[in-house]
Amino acid sequence: MPRSSRPAARQSDRGRLAGVFASVVAVIALAALISALTGRDFFAGLRELTGDGPQAGGTAAPSQAPAPPADVREAREVLAGIEVAEPRPRGDYERDEFGSGWVDTDGNGCPTRHDVLARDLDDAVVESDCRVVAGVLDDPYTGERIEFSSDDPQAVQIDHVVPLSLAWRMGADEWDRDRRVEFANDFGNLLAADGPANGEKSDSGPAEWQPYAGYRCSYALSYIDVTHRYGLPLAAEDRDALAGMLDTCA
Numbered sequence: 624m625p626r627s628s629r630p631a632a633r634q635s636d637r638g639r640l641a642g643v644f645a646s647v648v649a650v651i652a653l654a655a656l657i658s659a660l661t662g663r664d665f666f667a668g669l670r671e672l673t674g675d676g677p678q679a680g681g682t683a684a685p686s687q688a689p690a691p692p693a694d695v696r697e698a699r700e701v702l703a704g705i706e707v708a709e710p711r712p713r714g715d716y717e718r719d720e721f722g723s724g725w726v727d728t729d730g731n732g733c734p735t736r737h738d739v740l741a742r743d744l745d746d747a748v749v750e751s752d753c754r755v756v757a758g759v760l761d762d763p764y765t766g767e768r769i770e771f772s773s774d775d776p777q778a779v780q781i782d783h784v785v786p787l788s789l790a791w792r793m794g795a796d797e798w799d800r801d802r803r804v805e806f807a808n809d810f811g812n813l814l815a816a817d818g819p820a821n822g823e824k825s826d827s828g829p830a831e832w833q834p835y836a837g838y839r840c841s842y843a844l845s846y847i848d849v850t851h852r853y854g855l856p857l858a859a860e861d862r863d864a865l866a867g868m869l870d871t872c873a
Contacts, residue, residue: 687761687763687837687838687841689840689872689873690840690841690844690872690873692872694844695840695844695869695872698843698844698847698848698869699866699869701847701848701851702847702862702865702866702869705847705850705851705855705856705857705862706856706857707856707857707858707859707862708793708794708856708857708858709858710789710792710793710828710858711792711793711796712792713788713791713792714796716788716791716792716796718787720787720791720796720800720803721787721795721803721804721806721807722800722803722804722807722808725737725781725808726804726808728804728805728808729810732753733753734753735781735808735810735813736781737749737753737754737755738753738810739781739810739813739814739815740755740758740771740779740781740815741755742810742815743760743814743815744758744759744760744771744779744815745758745759745760745761746758746759754773755771755773756772756773757771757772757773758771759771760779760815760816760817762779762816762817762820763814763816763834763838763841763842764782764814764816764817764820764821764824764834764835764838765817765820765834765835766835766837766838767817769817777818778817778818779815779816779817779818780815780816780817780818780821780822781813781814781815781816782813782814782815782816782821782824783807783812783813784812784813784814784842784845784846784849785812785846785849785850785853785855786824786825786826786827786828787806787807787826788826789826789827789828790806790853790855793855793856793857793858794854794855794856795853795855806853809849811845811848811849811852812845812849814845820834828857828858828860828861828864829842829843829846829861829864829865829868830858830860830861830863830864833864833868836871839868839871840868840869840871840872840873842868843865843868843869843871843872844869844872846865847865
């Protein structure tokens with residue numbers, strides 16, 4: 624009579640459960656270590672390790688690595704379907720129309736500015752109150768490496784890829800305030816960038832300003848994604864510029 628395989632199956636199940644348990648314990652231990660070393664909230668560290676960190680509210684920071692061809696094809700299709708419209712006058716636009724400063728939209732206890740700095744800087748030093756006080760930025764706009772310190776916070780600024788003022792002129796003036804606050808704090812629309820380069824960009828669209836050549840593909844992918852997700856139209860010259868930037872994708 625053939626032997627039953629049930630005992631072996633039970634042993635296999637126990638082995639899998641033990642492996643899962645060990646993985647969970649390892650993640651918890653690593654989150655505790657990160658909290659001890661950086662002073663950050665334990666649960667915020669745990670959310671980041673399990674993929675529910677600052678990026679949960681939007682797209683992760685675009686990579687400077689070559690984009691997958693499928694992503695580029697999809698971006699071209701999306702771009703072709705975006706409505707073309709002329710920007711409206713600025714009218715009575717004020718920055719406060721998108722909320723007063725940075726807020727905590729993902730509920731991790733940290734304002735968006737410091738979440739983005741922690742995401743984008745290498746070797747970020749984060750205080751217990753969420754403030755990022757040091758780190759190194761591989762700047763997406765100039766291609767330079769920038770030493771960031773809280774002694775000179777404007778050396779690295781947080782930029783809206785799709786500028787707030789331009790979004791206002793393309794239809795955000797008709798949104799309610801909650802939608803505008805969401806847009807202003809959307810991680811997929813935010814990048815840590817060189818302060819002077821950010822100032823040079825200001826509220827320009829892609830036809831007027833573009834980052835250094837090595838980042839134009841990623842910039843275009845991000846700009847198209849944000850425009851599409853929020854249902855904003857594009858000026859004809861900006862759509863043409865984005866199409867040209869997609870041509871740089873490897």
